[in-house]
Amino acid sequence: MKRRSFLLGLAGAGLGAAAWAGHRWWPDGEWRNPCLPGLPQALADHPLVRAAWGGLDPAQVWDMHVHVAGTGDNGSGMRVNPAMDSLAHPILYTQKRVFMDAACASGEHGVDAAYLDRLLQLAAAFPPGVKFMLYAMEAFHDGGGHAQDVHTGIHVPNAFVRTLAHTYPQRFEWVASIHPYRDDAVATLEQCVKDGARAVKWLPSAMGIHPASRQCDAFYAALKEHDMPLIVHTGTELSVNSEGHSQDHNNPLHLRRPLAAGVRVVAAHCASLGRDMDWDAGDKADKVSSFALYTRLMGEPSGVNLYGDLSAIPQFHRYRILPGLLENTGWQRRLLNASDYPLPGILPIYLLKELVRAGLLKADEALVLHAIRRHNPLLFDFVMKRSLTWNGNKFAARCFETREFFDRTKGLPT
Secondary structure, X not given: OOHHHHHHHHHOOHHHHHHHHHHHHOOOOOOOOOOOOOOOHHHHOOHHHHHHOOOOOHHHOEEEEEEOOOOOOOOOOOEEOHHHHOOOOHHHHHHHHHHHHHOOOXXXXXXXXXXXXXXXXXXXXXXXXXXXXXXOXXXXXXXXXXXOHHHOOEEEOHHHHHHHHHHOOOOEEEEEOOOOOOOOHHHHHHHHHHOOOOOEXXXXXXXXXXXXXXHHHHHHHHHHHHOOOEEEEOOOOOOOOXXXXXXXXXXXXXXXXXXXXXXXXXXXXXXXOOEEEOHHHHHHOOEEEHHHHHHHHHOOHHHHHEEEEOOOOOOOOOHHHHHHHHHOHHHHHHEEOOOOEOHHHOHHHOOHHHHHHOOOOOHHHHHHHHHHHHHOHHHHHXXXXXXXXXOOEOOOHHHHOOHHHHOOOOOOOO
16 A cells, blocks of 8 residues: 555545544554564463464474575675665665664664674574575566666675575575576576575566566576476565566466476465456456466466465455465465565554454454564564464464475485
8 A cells, every 4th residue: 555545545535534544554563673682481481372383393394485685784795776775765765774674684783794683583582493594686687687786676695695594504594596587597596506595586576587488498497407496476566666677577477487397486475465467368458466366377287386475465455365365275285484574573564453353363362463573573473374363264284384395406415
């Protein structure tokens, strides 16, 4: 929901409706992450937290969608677009500060170090064996496979997340990001497999990738050879979106090409936000719900290799697909839990009171979750998803025990 559209709607709806809407969509917590340290013992031992671990083997629980971000101030090689530090670009300027606030990435030792320190602190609250899959982020490339810094929002090198995973193997795995148009894309993939990468992540609009392009075919063949999963953002992208980016690249229908090539594909967020062109309608093509297109793919023969991750879906502008996901027990083996950290640290976009109003959470559960997220947004995201219920249905344990899915990759070091 864009703020301008929201405010214009209030202006025309009358004071009574404005008051109702303002109350409904007003955050039920702080606007900023309080970044509280540790987790009080009363919360760590709370029955809701203990119940969240019921029936799970922590050694099989991998959060498969965790972002690494920073400014490169510690030699990591990370880069952010200079526009994100310019008031001439207020949206980008604000986005950077919101994300850094969510990750508590400020301190005398630099942004990069603060981001990592906070992530390690949050991970320490999880039982031994639980791991977090850290994402690299490839730069934007043009059609000739050349990097274009002017269109790159953030670049997180493969080498940096690989180093983190190798330095903290008890907590981290890593996910490569490789642009398929690069001349050395397949060779880079081969090296990443040898270096222990568990998957490849694309954000098509922000990286300049058209997943249905023939330019991707050699890369798809290499992914298939190694049985390496491809994680692809689907639906509207809000976090990294600027001039030169095409939202159409995130259309779920484009995933037919890697699926036809036999690649295991994970549609990030289950295309839970936005509308995309329904190219199947031919001359009558029009935009429909991105989630409807994802649903269509899940039912197609080649869709047997299509999965979805649960990251970001409980946010206030996405949560309406949750009842359908919870009731569709046939999809449970194809849904993988993920947090999309640091987004759970952006407190206003998770409206617990709205999840209660929708019948997905109990009011007393929301109170506990609110307290947890002030200390640990990662644990908050996990316990919340384990608590979601619709008509007696919950997300199955196998949605959270994702390790097996990523252990299949061929060629990984032993």
